[in-house]
Amino acid sequence: MSVRVQREDFDIGAETRALTAARSDIGAVVTFTGVVRAGGAGASLASMTLEHYPGMTEKELERVEQEATVRWPLQATLIIHRVGTLRPGDNIVLVVTASAHRGDAFAAAEFLMDYLKTRAPFWKSEIAADGTKRWVESRESDDQAAERWSRDAPK
Amino acid sequence: MSVKILYFSWLREKVGKSEEIVDLPANVGTVADVMAWLRARGPEYEEAFARPRVVRAALDQVHVQPTASLQGACEIAFFPPVTGG
Numbered sequence: 001m002s003v004r005v006q007r008e009d010f011d012i013g014a015e016t017r018a019l020t021a022a023r024s025d026i027g028a029v030v031t032f033t034g035v036v037r038a039g040g041a042g043a044s045l046a047s048m049t050l051e052h053y054p055g056m057t058e059k060e061l062e063r064v065e066q067e068a069t070v071r072w073p074l075q076a077t078l079i080i081h082r083v084g085t086l087r088p089g090d091n092i093v094l095v096v097t098a099s100a101h102r103g104d105a106f107a108a109a110e111f112l113m114d115y116l117k118t119r120a121p122f123w124k125s126e127i128a129a130d131g132t133k134r135w136v137e138s139r140e141s142d143d144q145a146a147e148r149w150s151r152d153a154p155k
Numbered sequence: 156m157s158v159k160i161l162y163f164s165w166l167r168e169k170v171g172k173s174e175e176i177v178d179l180p181a182n183v184g185t186v187a188d189v190m191a192w193l194r195a196r197g198p199e200y201e202e203a204f205a206r207p208r209v210v211r212a213a214l215d216q217v218h219v220q221p222t223a224s225l226q227g228a229c230e231i232a233f234f235p236p237v238t239g240g
Binding site for chain 2: 051052059060081093113116117137142
């Protein structure tokens with residue numbers, strides 16, 4: 001179980017291998033990678049900058065991870081979140097869950113992402129191709145995605 | 156009571172600083188009280204906290220509601236809803 005906040009990119013293959021190395025009790029590994037999109041409607045994105053609350057970010061990610069291990073039987077989990085300035089196509093976040101069976105690994109990965117998006121203290125600002133800056137606003141759909149886990153009975 | 160206050164994202168930009176140490180009067184007992192007290196400190200604070208309902212807070216690095224009592228917290232942070240992931 002570990003969490004990392006870093007400026008550098010991550011290698012999904014290397015991270016997954018490190019997580020499962022020398023273990024024979026893992027039957028399913030799920031990875032989720034969040035990537036910077038160039039933008040939908042409106043001006044296209046030049047870059048995105050992520051700031052965070054050092055100290056609280058790590059604690060909050062650990063709390064989210066801890067909650068997942070209470071809900072599902074997980075052999076290993078990893079959360080890596082990048083900060084700093086990123087460009088379209090760059091990786092933002094990696095979540096890896098490992099369990100004996102795929103159902104638990106899939107559910108835990110989705111739970112980690114839904115909770116992370118509404119709890120971990122990160123903020124995105126975007127610079128459009130025309131140079132204008134704006135702070136990304138939170139989405140109600142993210143709150144709803146996280147809320148459904150509190151309605152679900154744990155496992 | 157002397158506490159450290161942190162500001163993030165557009166709150167930091169509007170207030171014009173990322174952190175400060177302040178002496179809170181004794182009658183400031185909750186997170187909402189701190190926001191009201193800050194608003195009276197100047198136009199930059201007034202603008203940053205103009206819509207208190209969109210401001211989120213943490214006490215000693217734990218999310219709290221505006222009604223939360225300060226209870227001797229050392230660090231208070233104000234920020235917009237988070238947008239990571």
